[in-house]
Amino acid sequence: AQSVAQPEDQVNVAEGNPLTVKCTYSVSGNPYLFWYVQYPNRGLQFLLKYITGDNLVKGSYGFEAEFNKSQTSFHLKKPSALVSDSALYFCAVSARGNTPLVFGKGTRLSVIA
Amino acid sequence: EPEVTQTPSHQVTQMGQEVILRCVPISNHLYFYWYRQILGQKVEFLVSFYNNEISEKSEIFDDQFSVERPDGSNFTLKIRSTKLEDSAMYFCASSPIQGAQKEQYFGPGTRLTVT
Numbered sequence: 001a002q003s004v005a006q007p008e009d010q011v012n013v014a015e016g017n018p019l020t021v022k023c024t025y026s027v028s029g030n031p032y033l034f035w036y037v038q039y040p041n042r043g044l045q046f047l048l049k050y051i052t053g054d055n056l057v058k059g060s061y062g063f064e065a066e067f068n069k070s071q072t073s074f075h076l077k078k079p080s081a082l083v084s085d086s087a088l089y090f091c092a093v094s095a096r097g098n099t100p101l102v103f104g105k106g107t108r109l110s111v112i113a
Numbered sequence: 114e115p116e117v118t119q120t121p122s123h124q125v126t127q128m129g130q131e132v133i134l135r136c137v138p139i140s141n142h143l144y145f146y147w148y149r150q151i152l153g154q155k156v157e158f159l160v161s162f163y164n165n166e167i168s169e170k171s172e173i174f175d176d177q178f179s180v181e182r183p184d185g186s187n188f189t190l191k192i193r194s195t196k197l198e199d200s201a202m203y204f205c206a207s208s209p210i211q212g213a214q215k216e217q218y219f220g221p222g223t224r225l226t227v228t
């Protein structure tokens with residue numbers, strides 16, 4: 001069965017500093033990996049995905065994520081954080097196409113001005 | 114940009130009552146999903162729907178739950194007899210044609226409160 005771990009409940013970073021939100025996964029076979037962001041009172045917005053190919057994936061709003069197969073990780077990164085990036089971030093995995101996503105518990109990112 | 118929409122945004126119901134949560138997926142999408150998020154917990158998969166039938170369901174999706182695509186646009190989740198523990202945010206999602214893994218597009222959610 002698939003699983004996702006987001007080891008940090010909360011990440012605090014100063015505006016302008018780089019940010020990292022951690023995610024590790026467990027899945028049989030090749031993983032399909034996703035990051036979603038949830039702003040208050042909003043649904044989940046897709047940020048980026050890794051299916052195959054280049055291990056560094058670029059997504060929306062300047063975010064990127066690095067797939068590391070040996071460490072089974074898919075950490076979300078951004079070179080320079082904005083206050084508007086403050087939100088709840090979810091990592092998700094699925095084992096094959098168009099199958100249910102398994103989500104991590106989420107990491108709350110707080111960017112301080 | 115097309116969006117998944119959900120109604121109502123908030124539903125309050127009494128225990129034992131039936132509720133129907135409604136979703137309008139993105140028009141050319143063929144896969145539909147319901148997830149829920151109990152307050153403070155992770156998002157959990159309930160059911161997926163393709164070609165007018167359930168393709169997968171989780172342990173949560175018991176006989177109290179049902180889904181339907183009554184017309185060409187709506188996708189509904191019915192809870193037949195609500196329990197207190199059904200209180201959660203319910204998200205509808207859709208994704209396009211089969212093939213390469215496509216991301217799922219989520220609606221804004223319906224907050225269900227069972228009293």
